[in-house]
Amino acid sequence: MAWTPEKQSLQELATYLKDALSGQDQNAQRYATMMLGQAKSSPATANYLAYILSNGPMVQGLALSPADNILVRSSAAINLKNIIRAHGKAYPDSHMIFIRSSVLSALQDPNSQIRNFAGSVISEIVQKSGILTWPELLPELLALAGNDTGDVSRESQEGAMSALSKVCEDNKQSLEKDYHGQRPLAIIIPKLLNITSSPDAKVRAFALTSINAFIPQLSQAVVASLDDILTRLFHLANDPSDSVRRNVCHSFTQLAEVAPDKIRPHMDGLVDFFVLQQRNPDDPDLALDAAEFWLSVSENRCLCPSLGPFLGQIVPVLLESMVYDEEDVLRLEGDANDADQEDRAEDLKPQFATTKNPRFAANGHASTNGEVAPGSEIAFRDDTDELSEGEVEESDDGTEVNLEDRWNLRKCSAAALDVLASNFHGAVFAIILPYLTENFRHPDWPNREAAVLAIGAVAEGCMDAVTPHLPDLIPFLLSLLEDREPVIRLITCWALGRYSSWASHLHDPGDRKRYFEPMMEGILQKMLDKNKRVQEAAASAFANLEETAKKTLEPYCGPIIRQFVQCFGKYKDRNMFILYDCVQTLAEHVGHTLREPELINTLMPAIIERWAKVSDQSQEIFPLLECLSYVAQALGDAFAPFAIPVFTRCIRIIHQSLQDYMKSIDNEAFEKPSKDFLVTSLDMLSAIIQALHPPKGGELVATSQPRFFDLLNFCMEDPSNDVRQSSYALLGDCAVNVFPQLQPYLSTLIPILIRQLDLDSIKAENVEQGFSVINNACWSCGEIAMKEGAGMRPYAEQIYERLLRIIGSPEVPISVNENAVIALGRLGVDCSSTLAPHLGRFARPFLQILGPFEYTDEKANAFLGFNRMVAKNPQAMEICVVEYFNASAAYARHANNDPFRSDSGNLAASFQQVCSSGLSTATPSLTYIL
Numbered sequence: 001m002a003w004t005p006e007k008q009s010l011q012e013l014a015t016y017l018k019d020a021l022s023g024q025d026q027n028a029q030r031y032a033t034m035m036l037g038q039a040k041s042s043p044a045t046a047n048y049l050a051y052i053l054s055n056g057p058m059v060q061g062l063a064l065s066p067a068d069n070i071l072v073r074s075s076a077a078i079n080l081k082n083i084i085r086a087h088g089k090a091y092p093d094s095h096m097i098f099i100r101s102s103v104l105s106a107l108q109d110p111n112s113q114i115r116n117f118a119g120s121v122i123s124e125i126v127q128k129s130g131i132l133t134w135p136e137l138l139p140e141l142l143a144l145a146g147n148d149t150g151d152v153s154r155e156s157q158e159g160a161m162s163a164l165s166k167v168c169e170d171n172k173q174s175l176e177k178d179y180h181g182q183r184p185l186a187i188i189i190p191k192l193l194n195i196t197s198s199p200d201a202k203v204r205a206f207a208l209t210s211i212n213a214f215i216p217q218l219s220q221a222v223v224a225s226l227d228d229i230l231t232r233l234f235h236l237a238n239d240p241s242d243s244v245r246r247n248v249c250h251s252f253t254q255l256a257e258v259a260p261d262k263i264r265p266h267m268d269g270l271v272d273f274f275v276l277q278q279r280n281p282d283d284p285d286l287a288l289d290a291a292e293f294w295l296s297v298s299e300n301r302c303l304c305p306s307l308g309p310f311l312g313q314i315v316p317v318l319l320e321s322m323v324y325d326e327e328d329v330l331r332l333e334g335d336a337n338d339a340d341q342e343d344r345a346e347d348l349k350p351q352f353a354t355t356k357n358p359r360f361a362a363n364g365h366a367s368t369n370g371e372v373a374p375g376s377e378i379a380f381r382d383d384t385d386e387l388s389e390g391e392v393e394e395s396d397d398g399t400e401v402n403l404e405d406r407w408n409l410r411k412c413s414a415a416a417l418d419v420l421a422s423n424f425h426g427a428v429f430a431i432i433l434p435y436l437t438e439n440f441r442h443p444d445w446p447n448r449e450a451a452v453l454a455i456g457a458v459a460e461g462c463m464d465a466v467t468p469h470l471p472d473l474i475p476f477l478l479s480l481l482e483d484r485e486p487v488i489r490l491i492t493c494w495a496l497g498r499y500s501s502w503a504s505h506l507h508d509p510g511d512r513k514r515y516f517e518p519m520m521e522g523i524l525q526k527m528l529d530k531n532k533r534v535q536e537a538a539a540s541a542f543a544n545l546e547e548t549a550k551k552t553l554e555p556y557c558g559p560i561i562r563q564f565v566q567c568f569g570k571y572k573d574r575n576m577f578i579l580y581d582c583v584q585t586l587a588e589h590v591g592h593t594l595r596e597p598e599l600i601n602t603l604m605p606a607i608i609e610r611w612a613k614v615s616d617q618s619q620e621i622f623p624l625l626e627c628l629s630y631v632a633q634a635l636g637d638a639f640a641p642f643a644i645p646v647f648t649r650c651i652r653i654i655h656q657s658l659q660d661y662m663k664s665i666d667n668e669a670f671e672k673p674s675k676d677f678l679v680t681s682l683d684m685l686s687a688i689i690q691a692l693h694p695p696k697g698g699e700l701v702a703t704s705q706p707r708f709f710d711l712l713n714f715c716m717e718d719p720s721n722d723v724r725q726s727s728y729a730l731l732g733d734c735a736v737n738v739f740p741q742l743q744p745y746l747s748t749l750i751p752i753l754i755r756q757l758d759l760d761s762i763k764a765e766n767v768e769q770g771f772s773v774i775n776n777a778c779w780s781c782g783e784i785a786m787k788e789g790a791g792m793r794p795y796a797e798q799i800y801e802r803l804l805r806i807i808g809s810p811e812v813p814i815s816v817n818e819n820a821v822i823a824l825g826r827l828g829v830d831c832s833s834t835l836a837p838h839l840g841r842f843a844r845p846f847l848q849i850l851g852p853f854e855y856t857d858e859k860a861n862a863f864l865g866f867n868r869m870v871a872k873n874p875q876a877m878e879i880c881v882v883e884y885f886n887a888s889a890a891y892a893r894h895a896n897n898d899p900f901r902s903d904s905g906n907l908a909a910s911f912q913q914v915c916s917s918g919l920s921t922a923t924p925s926l927t928y929i930l
Helices: 007-020 026-039 044-054 056-060 066-090 093-106 112-129 137-145 154-170 172-176 184-195 201-212 220-224 226-236 242-258 260-278 284-298 304-321 326-332 409-424 426-439 445-457 463-480 486-498 500-504 509-526 532-570 573-595 597-613 621-666 676-691 694-702 708-716 721-737 739-756 764-807 814-850 857-872 874-894 899-911 922-929
Strands: none
Touching: 007 026, 007 044, 007 066, 044 066, 044 093, 044 112, 066 093, 066 112, 093 112, 112 154, 137 154, 137 184, 137 201, 154 172, 154 201, 172 184, 184 201, 184 220, 184 226, 201 226, 201 242, 220 226, 226 242, 226 260, 242 260, 242 284, 260 284, 260 304, 284 304, 284 409, 304 409, 304 426, 409 426, 409 445, 426 445, 426 463, 445 463, 445 486, 463 486, 463 500, 463 509, 486 500, 486 509, 486 532, 500 509, 500 532, 509 532, 532 573, 532 597, 573 597, 573 621, 597 621, 621 676, 621 694, 621 708, 676 694, 676 721, 694 708, 694 721, 694 739, 708 721, 708 739, 721 739, 721 764, 739 764, 764 814, 764 857, 814 857, 814 874, 857 874
16 A cells, blocks of 8 residues: 555644745744654654655645745755665665655656755665665666657656766766676666767756766776767767757866877867867856866876877967956956955855874974965865856855855966976967067956966976066066056966076075065065955965075075064954964974074064964964974974963863863764864974973973873874874874983873774775874884883884784885884884894895985984894894895995994804805905994
């Protein structure tokens, strides 16, 4: 007997669905949301929701307006999808049969929004239950979309094809699987190719969208149909529908990445097609999709050379597309002098802690490769899902995305020009030079702006060709910093930042005075522009200049810091974040120069004043702490007057964050705190401990409340990789700098450290971060071993087993392998008796991994420990005696005063046992080397 709903329950549920999405009565909304939550516990609720979704006329009879009718049915679909996602597998077959039948019938609804929601529910059912639990679905959708019977309505064809495209997108892997010798995709692809001949443009577009879902994986079914796909694409390239041609653009762009050999012979025709599409004045999305093709092909080493003969067609269309359109001009023209206006809440982007580089035993610290300053790149491509018709783009936190942050035709064209310039160099500059000459002084500011964008875009790739023009170009760009249009000043700051490398590396003092100093001063001045966006661009450009100039900036630190201090006084919240980046980048590159008392007395009061204004709960604390970390390391012990309040506050933030996290575990209603509070605070503590003289750092650690190492204990076992990565970096820094305070806690911390050295602790979805955690754990293990000495013997066997597995795993990054062998060698300095019996298992990989790397003190310690193990088990070296000779010779050349040389006599004597028989002649050579 077919399931039928009770009318009263149906009426109540419809009311709740309407009120839950209505913002007019918040009390009714909260009550409806609560009741819907309770209703989800009943299995029958899913049936009611499916019934409401698929029965428009019946819902209309509940005294709802047409708009509320669609609202209620859409709400039903959303709730049904969520129920299936959470409990789909638990529903009995009788319920699922009714739900499947209902959502399929909803595909024929006259309203496109309802059809779209029905397709989403269908895709969720397949995702949750698997394609085999609904075997009739794909044939039915394909039959409806292809109008196999000849009497399927247009709405049904579009609804079925839309649903099928969602199923394909969300279930790619399951459709590619082999089920008893058959792959669903092998049947689907040919059917989809036939459907691309449909007279309905929407159906054709959805069919291509479905095919495009499988091209990146280049599955067997796609490879088998590749020639047929190309044939259909060339036919559809002339389709009258912009939507279809957009999908054709997607197809060719994806094929260029995965099957370039199939694309290369047709490049002549493809260039004509994409140039035409990019010049489409009516559909900016189509133009953007066309521009994506140039970017994709130019980034493909195999395919990019084939663009060479067509640069004369491609570059001009890119330049055309880099000019702001009329809508943007109206929005930007005469942009306000808004520097004194407070930022709106929606102007402030969510802040996140910067992922730290792992620690390397080369110096005991990470190599600090400068990050690219914001704004120094042409654009950031946001590969988010496409938006449904009428949908507003939002960021992850629910706020609307700023128009300037969106990936668009202008940014894509500039990025494509950048990559083309990097591949074709002077040939690209020769094409853009007449354009630049014509537009640099154009009376219309959008043309001037586009010309500056173009010269900035080719900076990296065409530097050799542009360099002869820079003596004239740089002064011209500096003059544009005074343009009355803020958008011109903004793009000029960015372009100057792109050429800061040239100016920074001028050797002639006269040239530096003519070009570098005016560039630096011009950008610095614009950091206090009357327009906030220009301020941001200037600060970003100056951070880029800092990255390229590095220590060249040391003589200019005084005026730079004075300008930064003025910025601290003028900036509103949004631009404060990029100012932090400027300060920390300067500190990173000029280092000890900042220790001059005058500079400290100028900079630190401004930072501390801002520090006092920022609450512990503010996300601004993340970039502020990162900035202070660099400043502390640059100042060294001169940071001591500021260390106590900063250290104490970090301890407080860590303690509060851990408490809040525990509350969130016990109470789901309690929001989990951001892990970035822990990460940035831990990194700041590391910086302070490294900066201060050990007695001062030790006193801070010893007097910490709550106790420092109790908090570190919790952080070392935090579920977040970022938190653990910072925790083990801090642990190693404590071993180096405050070991007397650390030592009493080792019996608690070392077992946690050993557990972290387990490769099985790395989750598949986060492999890179997992290795970074293990890397820092290896480094801290080596530092502790050097300080604790013989006290490590109770743990030596366990640590050895973990390190051996790391060394012997081919998937482990070489930097992690290096830290693992160094930790093992350093452990052997005082635990050689425990490790020597195992020498035969790791001697060869130890020497192979340690050998190619540059000499460091840490590696010398590791080699000392290795030698002591060899002295106790020389027979183990028979398998790698040549590698050992080579390594010994290399280290001997670097280590005139190294401690391992004091063991050379014992080592040579014990090595006699190995150097017997056929190896006896090697002993004198070894003695000489050591």
